[in-house]
Structure formats: structure tokens, C-alpha cells
Amino acid sequence: MRRLPAPLPPLALALALPLVLALLGATGCSRGPGAAAADDGVVVEVMIEDGRARPAGDRVDVPTGKTVELVVMADSAGLIHVQPGEDGDGEGGAQGREIEYQPGTTTFALEMDRAGTVDVELHDPDQLLVQLEVR
Amino acid sequence: MLSLTGAVPVAHGLGGQKDLPIPLSLAVTGSVAALVISFTVLAVAWRSPRYAGRPALAVPALGRVVLSGPFQAVLKLLGLLFLAYTVMVATLGQDLLTNPVFGIFLVWLWVGIVPASLLLGPAFKAISPHRTLVELLARVTGGDPEDGVADYPARLGYWPAALGLLAFVWFELIYPFNTELGPVRLWLAAYLGVMLVGGAVFGTRFFERADPFEVYSSLLAKLSLWAVEPDADGRDRLLVRSPLANLDTTVARPGLVAVVAVLLGSTAYDSFREAAFWVRWVQTSDYPPTLVANLAMLGTILLVAGLFSAACMLTPVRDGTARRALPAAFAHAIVPIIAGYMVAHYTTYWFERGQVTLAQVSDPFSNGSDWFGTAGLGVSYWLSEHPGFLATLKVGAVVLGHVVGVVASHERAVGLLPRRHQLTGQLALLVVMVIFTAGGLSLLFAG
Numbered sequence: 001m002r003r004l005p006a007p008l009p010p011l012a013l014a015l016a017l018p019l020v021l022a023l024l025g026a027t028g029c030s031r032g033p034g035a036a037a038a039d040d041g042v043v044v045e046v047m048i049e050d051g052r053a054r055p056a057g058d059r060v061d062v063p064t065g066k067t068v069e070l071v072v073m074a075d076s077a078g079l080i081h082v083q084p085g086e087d088g089d090g091e092g093g094a095q096g097r098e099i100e101y102q103p104g105t106t107t108f109a110l111e112m113d114r115a116g117t118v119d120v121e122l123h124d125p126d127q128l129l130v131q132l133e134v135r
Numbered sequence: 136m137l138s139l140t141g142a143v144p145v146a147h148g149l150g151g152q153k154d155l156p157i158p159l160s161l162a163v164t165g166s167v168a169a170l171v172i173s174f175t176v177l178a179v180a181w182r183s184p185r186y187a188g189r190p191a192l193a194v195p196a197l198g199r200v201v202l203s204g205p206f207q208a209v210l211k212l213l214g215l216l217f218l219a220y221t222v223m224v225a226t227l228g229q230d231l232l233t234n235p236v237f238g239i240f241l242v243w244l245w246v247g248i249v250p251a252s253l254l255l256g257p258a259f260k261a262i263s264p265h266r267t268l269v270e271l272l273a274r275v276t277g278g279d280p281e282d283g284v285a286d287y288p289a290r291l292g293y294w295p296a297a298l299g300l301l302a303f304v305w306f307e308l309i310y311p312f313n314t315e316l317g318p319v320r321l322w323l324a325a326y327l328g329v330m331l332v333g334g335a336v337f338g339t340r341f342f343e344r345a346d347p348f349e350v351y352s353s354l355l356a357k358l359s360l361w362a363v364e365p366d367a368d369g370r371d372r373l374l375v376r377s378p379l380a381n382l383d384t385t386v387a388r389p390g391l392v393a394v395v396a397v398l399l400g401s402t403a404y405d406s407f408r409e410a411a412f413w414v415r416w417v418q419t420s421d422y423p424p425t426l427v428a429n430l431a432m433l434g435t436i437l438l439v440a441g442l443f444s445a446a447c448m449l450t451p452v453r454d455g456t457a458r459r460a461l462p463a464a465f466a467h468a469i470v471p472i473i474a475g476y477m478v479a480h481y482t483t484y485w486f487e488r489g490q491v492t493l494a495q496v497s498d499p500f501s502n503g504s505d506w507f508g509t510a511g512l513g514v515s516y517w518l519s520e521h522p523g524f525l526a527t528l529k530v531g532a533v534v535l536g537h538v539v540g541v542v543a544s545h546e547r548a549v550g551l552l553p554r555r556h557q558l559t560g561q562l563a564l565l566v567v568m569v570i571f572t573a574g575g576l577s578l579l580f581a582g
Contacts, residue, residue: 056414056415056418056419057411057414057415057418058411058415059411083152114152114516114519114520115155115519115520115522116152116153116154116155116483116519116522117152117153117154117155117156118152118153119153126424127418128414128418131409131411131414133155133156134155135155135522
């Protein structure tokens with residue numbers, strides 16, 4: 001049986017984190033599926049293949065009021081959950097919004113009109129794809 | 136039955152939109168401020184205990200009202216109505232996220248307990264419905280409501296409350312099905328069952344030591360301006376005094392360190408489980424995510440307890456003082472750090488999800504009814520719309536909590552440590568407190 005690695009000491013990580021993030025920020029960490037800034041908004045590409053999905057937890061900056069173009073390239077149909085919904089109000093809004101994608105490439109537009117962190121999650125497998133930092 | 140979000144559980148529970156990370160400059164400024172203030176306190180503050188036996192301001196007029204039988208009875212009645220409503224929606228409501236039971240449990244109770252206790256004092260104790268039921272039972276049977284039929288074992292101290300808090304944070308942060316009705320109902324039923332049996336056996340003293348929510352609320356209430364103490368005639372009177380003097384009256388019992396470690400450690404875990412580095416690591420590793428989550432939360436709690444206890448014991452003591460007793464003697468100094476961090480961590484969630492819950496309680500069965508006229512209330516996102524103000528508020532709360540904690544531990548140290556070691560003896564604990572605060576700010580930055 002494989003041994004589990006010791007859990008990383010979180011406080012040490014937390015203390016080292018500003019440095020690490022600064023380095024990541026400096027070198028840029030979006031490659032393959034990920035984010036690219038377009039003139040009228042932000043494009044986020046998601047790749048779902050053989051039950052594996054990318055990206056797995058990237059952070060993407062989105063200016064408040066801009067539209068995020070979510071491009072889903074998948075080999076089967078499935079559900080993506082955006083938490084919370086675009087308007088953040090009323091039925092389904094504050095609870096999040098469901099997006100059904102089909103095999104092939106599907107594109108969705110998400111309006112980001114309120115500052116905060118928005119999670120874009122895949123349902124099966126249960127995975128956080130990107131966190132949109134709306135500011 | 137399907138929940139609103141489909142059959143697949145959403146790991147974030149009631150989540151909603153989360154805050155932006157605080158800017159790096161604020162995190163650094165806050166950490167430096169905490170560091171500088173800590174050592175300034177150590178260098179210039181008083182050298183003999185200051186708060187013990189200090190007179191407080193009596194407020195007899197207000198005291199006559201809030202300590203009166205009818206006022207207390209109204210609060211207890213509100214608590215009972217609240218319980219009845221919660222039982223109703225938990226048993227008859229639909230298994231939808233619009234069922235108000237989720238917001239009542241995870242937002243109003245768990246997060247609302249912080250502002251209520253900081254502003255009003257021991258709020259949960261005042262409305263605790265199981266406390267009222269046990270008091271009624273004692274009145275009917277002619278027993279002693281406070282002591283019950285058996286003595287609460289002193290060596291248990293706050294340990295049952297620490298376990299109860301652990302059971303809550305595990306349910307809130309790790310259990311994947313925490314936004315389904317069945318598990319919430321089961322948790323609440325088990326909690327209420329344990330409380331009623333414990334209260335029937337040990338009396339209301341059981342709630343002071345073993346009820347996780349009452350212990351949490353009453354600890355936070357030590358940071359409020361309010362205190363109730365008997366006067367010369369033995370009658371209770373209401374006092375207004377400095378939160379520092381209030382905090383110093385915290386009684387060190389077994390398990391107090393465990394209570395503060397669970398509260399601080401689990402909240403820290405809640406922050407870093409959503410940080411980008413952690414999410415990537417968990418999602419790309421082959422280990423079962425639930426196992427990783429369990430180990431990470433438990434590890435953080437043990438790390439907090441271990442660092443704190445080691446720092447407390449790394450100090451010269453007077454003859455006759457047991458080193459092992461020191462962590463409990465200093466544990467109250469962590470309470471303000473917890474309060475500051477809770478404010479930073481939960482303010483937006485409480486404000487926004489609290490409003491959503493207020494709208495939901497008006498429609499208990501999710502059928503479009505409007506019992507209290509609040510169903511149509513829109514949600515104000517004022518805090519999210521002012522991220523600069525929000526970030527400053529969060530850092531301010533963390534730094535203020537840190538300062539109060541450092542002053543409280545200094546006060547205890549000058550009373551407890553031998554005179555010539557009063558300053559150097561505090562160093563280890565001071566360093567750990569700075570680590571907690573800087574760590575907390577880094578998590579707010581990474582979160």
C-alpha cells in the first residue's frame with residue numbers, strides 16, 4: 001500500500017504563500033485550456049475528456065460588468081455549476097446556475113456584474129474548474 | 136428527492152458568492168501592525184494585574200428590565216417559537232435549498248451567534264430552547280434546574296462542547312451532503328437529543344459546559360461590554376465594563392484549549408480549502424478528497440492546539456504552578472483572535488445569506504406563501520459592491536482581535552509568571568499569536 005504524504009503544514013504554507021503567488025503571478029500560469037483576455041471580455045476554455053477536466057482550480061481576473069465567454073470542449077454531455085448565478089438574485093440566482101453542455105464545443109456567456117469570487121464547477125467528476133475573481 | 140442543484144451535492148453548501156481576496160498590501164500592513172503592536176504592548180504595558188477586582192459601572196435601570204422575569208420569559212418564549220419553527224421546516228419542509236432550515240442552521244445560528252454575543256452578551260444562553268425545556272421540567276418535577284439529579288463531572292470541563300463544535304464544523308465544512316434535508320435533520324435531532332438528556336441528568340450546568348453553541352456564545356460574550364454579577368445582597372446586577380476586564384473573568388476549565396483550537400483551526404481550514412494552491416493540489420492528487428479534507432481540518436486544529444500549548448508551556452513558572460495548567464490559563468486570549476477572524480471570514484456570508492434566509496423563512500414550505508411579508512425582500516449586496524471597504528473591515532477586525540488577545544495574555548502573564556520572567560516568559564506565546572494573525576491574513580489574501 002502506498003503511504004500517504006504527510007499533510008503540508010498549512011500555516012507554513014500560508015506564510016509562504018504570498019511569495020509563491022507573487023512568483024506565479026510574475027510568470028503567468030495559464031497554459032492550454034485557461035483564460036485569455038478579449039476586447040469585449042474574458043474567454044475561459046474548459047476541456048473535458050475521458051472523465052478528466054482541465055483547468056483544475058485556476059484563478060481568472062474579470063473586470064466587473066464584463067462578460068465571460070465560457071468555451072466548453074467535451075467528449076460527452078454534462079453539467080457545469082456556476083455559483084452564484086449571474087444576477088445573484090432570486091430563484092436559482094443566489095443558489096447558482098446550471099449549464100448543460102453537449103459533446104463537442106459549446107460556448108456560454110456569463111455576465112459578471114458584482115465583485116467577488118465566482119466558482120465554476122463541474123458536476124461529474126466533482127471538480128472546481130476556475131474561480132473568477134470579479135473586481 | 137432532487138435538490139435544486141440536481142442530485143450531485145455541491146461541495147460549497149450554501150456558499151453563494153465569495154469575497155475577493157484582500158490586497159497583498161493590506162495583508163502585509165495588517166501583519167506588520169500586529170507585530171509592532173504586540174511588542175509595544177510587551178514593552179510599555181503595566182507590570183501588575185490591572186483588571187482583577189476593578190470596579191465596574193452598574194446600570195441598575197437597564198438591569199431591572201433585562202434581568203426581570205418577564206423580559207427573560209419573553210426571550211425564552213422567542214427561543215421556543217424559533218425551535219418550533221425550525222422543527223416544522225425540518226420535518227414538513229421540502230428538500231430544496233429554498234427550505235429556510237439551511238440558512239437558519241448554517242447562517243443565522245452558526246454565524247449570527249458571533250455578532251449577537253459580541254454586542255448583547257450571552258445571547259444563546261438567553262434564548263436556548265433546550266435550557267428552557269429543562270427548566271420547565273425541573274419546575275414540574277420539583278427538582279433543581281441548575282444541578283439536575285447528578286453532578287456534572289468537573290474533569291469533563293468543556294470537552295463535550297469541543298466535541299460538539301468539531302461535529303458541527305465537520306458537518307459544515309467536510310460532510311458532502313450538508314445541504315440536503317435528511318442529514319441536517321439528523322444532526323439537529325442528535326444535538327437536541329444529547330442536550331435534553333444531558334440537561335435532564337446534570338441540569339442546566341450541562342449547557343454551560345457541554346452545549347457547543349452556548350459555550351461558544353458565552354465565550355464570545357466575554358468580549359462584550361456586559362456582565363452580570365451578584366451584589367452584596369446576592370442579587371444579580373447588570374454591569375458595564377471593559378471587554379478586557381470581562382475576558383479576564385473567563386474560568387480555565389479542562390477542554391477550553393480544545394474549544395478555541397477547534398474554532399480557530401476549523402476556520403483557518405475553511406479559508407485555505409478554497410485557496411488556489413490547495414484546490415489545485417487536492418484536485419490533481421490521487422487521494423480521496425474527503426479523506427484529505429478530514430486529515431487537513433484535523434491537522435490544522437491539532438497544529439493550532441499544539442503551537443499554542445507548547446508556547447504557553449515554554450515559560451519559567453513559579454514553584455507550585457503546574458506547567459500543564461498554563462495553556463488553559465491563557466486560552467481566553469485566543470478568543471478575541473477567533474472573534475476577529477470570524478468577523479473577517481463570515482461578514483459577507485452573514486449579511487447576504489442572512490438576507491436570503493430572511494426571505495426564505497416567509498415561505499417555509501417552498502410553495503410561494505408569504506407568512507411574514509419578507510418573501511419578496513431583495514438582497515442588498517452593498518458589502519460585495521464595496522470591496523475596498525470590505526477588505527479594510529476584515530483586516531481591521533483581525534488586527535483588533537489580535538491586539539485585544541495580546542493585551543489579555545499580557546494581563547494574565549503578569550499575574551501568573553514569576554516577576555523576573557514576566558517579559559521574556561511571554562515571548563513564545565507572543566510569537567505564536569503573531570503567527571496566527573499573520574497566517575490568518577495570508578489566508579484572507581490567498582482565499
